[in-house]
Amino acid sequence: MEAVVVDAGSKLLKAGIAAPDQLPPLVMPSKMKLEVEDQQLADGAVVEEVVQPVVRGFVKDWDAMEDLLNYVLYRNIGWEIGDEGQILFTEPLFTPKTLREQLVQLMFEKFNVSGFYASEQAVLSLYAVGRISGCTVDIGHGKIDIAPVCEGAVQHVASKRLEIGGGDLTNLFAQELKKSNPSVNLDTSDVERLKEQYACCTEDQLAFEDIESSCQPERHTLPDGQVITIEKERYIVGEALFQPSILGLEDYGIVHQLVTSVSNVSSEYHRQLLENTMLCGATASMTDCSVE
Structure with a gap:
């Protein structure tokens, strides 16, 4: 069975069967509305509660994430219980090891996947435009990741993360x-x-x-x-x-962060990284940032 690709962001979740040169067929809000019983009301009335499984790129509510993936994989992608396939998750910069382990455990124990792989968003973004080296500036809903990538490997020591989006x-x-x-x-x-x-x-x-x-x-x-x-x-x-x-933050902007990030990589890659700088995320559509 073909692999499913899932990109779970703070605002939108995108998913679909892996296929070249095709947009993801499913794009939906990550937020969920759940019906819960309000214990403070005398009659125990059921009210709607908005739950956000992913906050600033990282999963914060695993129960909600499981419900969201159930909806995506079984009701939209078409998986059948007992006949699940392989899955690839995109992974934001600096994902903690504990979160990665929790995701692996969830996929194998709850969804019985036949194969699992997580790949960093910066690498996948460059692959999408036919590059293996470059620098990505990924402006998401809740964070900005700046990552130099050399020969398909993210240079984590030189990478930057800003808690704005x-x-x-x-x-x-x-x-x-x-x-x-x-x-x-x-x-x-x-x-x-x-x-x-x-x-x-x-x-x-x-x-x-x-x-x-x-x-x-x-x-x-x-x-x-x-x-x-x-x-x-x-x-x-x-x-x-x-x-x-x-925004009231004591930090440098994205151009300064980009130049600093690239300067912390071996000088032989500087020109290649700057010439292959890629802006990602919907917010990036309003920027026109160049580095000389």
Whole structure:
């Protein structure tokens, strides 16, 4: 049986049968709604509770993860109990050994897989574009992984992980929009859509510093009829990747982190790594980062 590939992220889970040059047929939210009995209510009413199995790239709730994989593998992929196949999981940078062992135990003991393999996301991202060496900047929903890869091997000593991601940028965008549109009520789904449509990066820091005078306001009508004005907020979101201080973090931005990461690898690989720098993740679509 062909192997199943599963990429379980903080926001989305992607899965499908391994096949070249094909998008994953299943893309779904990682969050789950579970019905639980509320002990604080007199009648013990059943309420819905939102559970997030994966937080900042790592599995935090194994019971929820098992339920999620049950739904994915048996109801969507088409596995049958007693006739399970092989599976490949993508693995974020710096995955603790204990989490990897728990995943292996879950797959063999609960899902009876015939074969299991975990491969690092940075390596798989480069393989997808026909490279075995390069540097990946993976901007996920809850983390940023920067990983130099030489001849198919991640250079862990030189790799970097930042505890920020698309979710933090969404929260920042919501805060900034509220400042300029105090009378407008926005829910998370509205902010997500607005971020995807409008958020971007300026060409350089000087351009960002000049947005107060150069930015043209845009008016956007929400589905409920409310009208919102978007100005410099669209650029602040992208700039936070280069200046984490905007998010209140004392850390360097992704360009500095990338250069530092590559400089910690043997000099013979420097040119190859920088020439094959790859941006991954949906948030990366609003960046245009180059290193000279």
